[in-house]
Amino acid sequence: MKVVTFMQEYDVIIIGAGLGGLTAGAKLAKEGKTVLLVEQHHKVGGCATTFSRKIAEKKVVFEIGLHEMDGLAYEFDPKKRVFQDLGVHDNVSFARVPEFYRFTNGRVDVTVPDDISTAIRVISDAFPDEKEAIESFFYGIREIFGFLVEGNLEKLASVSQMSVGEYLDNLTTNEDLKFTLTGNLGYYHDDPYTLSIIFFAAAQNSYFSGGGHFIQGGSQTLSDYLAKVITDNGGTIVLRHLVTRIITEDGTAIGVIYVPKRHMDQQLTAKGKIILVNAALPNVINNLVPSLSDSTYQQTVNSFKIACSILSVYLAFSKPPSTLVPQHVYSTFILPENLSSLKDLYSQERSNDFSKKGFVFVDYSMIDSRLNEEDIYTGALCCVDYIDHWAALTSYEYSTKKESVAQTLIQRLNQIIPGIQDIISYSEVATPKTIVRYTQNPAGTAYGFAQTPDQIGPMRTSIRKPPIKNLYCASAWTGSGGFSGAIMAGYSGALKILKDNW
Template identity: 50%
Template sequence: MGYDVVIVGGGLGGLTAGAKLAKEGKKVFLIEQHNKPGGYATTFKRNGYTVEAGLHEMDGLDEDDIKPKIFKDLKVFDNVEFIRVPEFYRFVNERVDIVVPDNAEKAIATFIKKFPEDEQGIRKFFKVIVDLRREIWKLPREKWKVFLALPIFPLVFRNLVSYRNETVGKFLDSIVKSDDLKLVLIGNLGYYHNDPYTMSMLYYAAGQGSYYSGGGWYIKGGSQKLSDYLSRVITDNGGEVILNHLATKILTENNRAIGVEYTKKVPENSEGLKVFARNIIANAAIPNVANHLLSPKASRRLRSQIENWEIACSILTVYLGFKKPVKELGNKHYSTFAFHPSVQKQSDILKNSKADFRTRPFCFVDYSQIDSGLAPEGKSLSVIATYDYISDWENLSQQEYRAKKEEVAQIFIARLDDLIPGIKKEVEYYEVSTSKTMRRYTLNPEGTAYGYAEIPRQAGMRRIRQKSPIKNLHFASAWTFLGGGFTGVIASGYFCAEDILRE
């Protein structure tokens, strides 16, 4: 049977693309190697808890955000409940303890009160990131690449040119005196990248400006609700979603993608299956597509396009189930970012992100602050997240790997107990997910959770586009335009579907 579109991968990018195409009458066939759709947007069950695999909060949902348009089109708001997070985040180090509002004007007032000597820099910071974010979504997508090449840029989009090569670290150094204020302003840098001095201002502003304009949101019951709904849109409109199957080859003919070869994951080495379509969407890591899924000739074309692109770091997560709601233990905030005393200034962050787990910065997310629907009555679920690298876990035996995970879990539970005294004794479940875990479940190289690193030369408008050098092969994932995060992959999938429909 022929299809209009075959999608390799059921992460949010593939699901969004598939849902849009199916809704518009295209016959969609989606292949996912995991036993559930969603990629990082999934949950799993443990000891009565619904454990959120990846989502801490989703940015925006205001009038300047792209997601409401997409969600209204796909009727997401009618089928998935979003809960507003109470504030942006709390930042803590040995000198500063401050709660950051998720509204630009309130945040400005909060920062000026704490750092009055930097009032001018504070106002400049918020004006630039909010204006940049607005310009990014105001400029038509098909004109971004053209506009950036122009020597004279329309005045209404002047920030896009001014900051296209800028990094967050350099920008902050140019406007802010206080090192602690700089650290607070990038307290949640881990949402995007691991180094302010290589973090793209455009990508940072798109995300950070969205939180300050539209706040943060969580999906009640977990991100799996969104993934399952988008999967249903595909099947309810005549498409197919095949789980536990692995794509092994993208079939090409005369530099044109024509189909996909795939197999059941269990039993291994089962007979190969083939499906053909007018268009193929790879909701998969682009390096994997280039290195494993294409013929040698097609692979060379794609590899030449991604040569020297840097892969981002990953995330280590400690999932925690508590005997009672954490908010009853004295914690008052949804997200807390804690920096070790060894981080005195921006230039310390990258080194610290690769240091011993006893000193790496971490984020604590307390889902009990909202009606998350994740824990049994009278209990609560939380997570601790920090930077991670596949090099932390390679070359370990299975026994050594398990022992190191246990050691890391105890390190972070102890650090959390320092932050919230007495919380350690309330833990009844914990589990550690590493970059190696990420690689196993998503197949992403190096277990990255972000795709390509968000550095100026490969972020934002310079990002690889949805269309590949192989005809009829498209991309929809964190590895392509716009980049990682829920907003990035949802927009990537939707834009990819629009491109196919337009053609």
């Protein structure tokens, strides 16, 4: 057996600087633990990052992903405690998004406010015969959220296997109303008939209770701040290094092997009392821990379905899109007019034909985003997508298809906002393959495992702790996808590590 000589020793080694890894690292470093965080990308943040391009001699910053972070103004938002503890509000500022989202499919066009009572009124105005169903929907999701907060398992049992689609079918036969109420479904999943109503109720209720917020300066600001908490408290962050192995001894994690991305033959080692994994769980159990091979844990994790991925078209404009149309909001979700039943949504989302899929346009110039100087305007088009639409293409086919998809989505946006294609000064496409490159997440997902009824609750809890002593996880994969899910997974992961070990 090869004996590993460790170069350095730490209390905690964290693999991956996504929000889960950064939040955990910040808490652990603040509690006096020596932290080493290893990240394969050249910046921290994972999906919570920005990038910049030089356009017409000016630096233009693009947000990678964040449209809205949920819950921030809700008095019971669990992130409140985390942000207070880590000093986030004193160092990072947030802009409230004025409304939740606008939904349009050619037949209906509704802007949904971010509080339940106004949302009921506005949606009832658009669907006057459906007021009862609309009230039942909103009071129902609030009730389910309440059961979750109380931990009322008996009440939750009645809806534990129910999908959002089934929940809506019990309330109404009006398909346009169903589309409107699930307008922002792409924030979570691709198929309303496999998305857990419990997960949907919790996430939507958080937006309806505490609004949506954007991180001023972009999500990189929060990621960089959390990284600073780690280094200010004596921690070390190593960028551009890939962890290739978690070293175990007698069923206990004792360290990691990591390599510089540019010199993969140079192996480095570090010893850790605790190893915390923020990187994608399937990669870790299949590639980084040989002793988990063929274990029941590995089989269970591999049986989980991975969530969909996202395609983004990043846009810069020569003037604000709001100057083109009287009705314009921050976030507009668009479904094609030919889609008439919620039951058919998934097959169109799964399609490789981008003229058929739903998409969202987010316009950062509609809020005080502070991404750029005041005369620079950026936005993004996003839709649900899948790695198999891109993985096997040659590089020529890949770039040609990216161009054609961008044009298809821009032309469709132009039908909603006439003239917008003429004010686009720059566009760039990121596919599921791009997400794999920058995060290593399998299938290019940003959400971890799919939030289906059988993959949340006890099932999700069962995979949170691998059967290796001193090995912990904190990410969208073990918590839930989204900024809040990853932050909470990181913080609760850190608390568990502190409780179990110190």
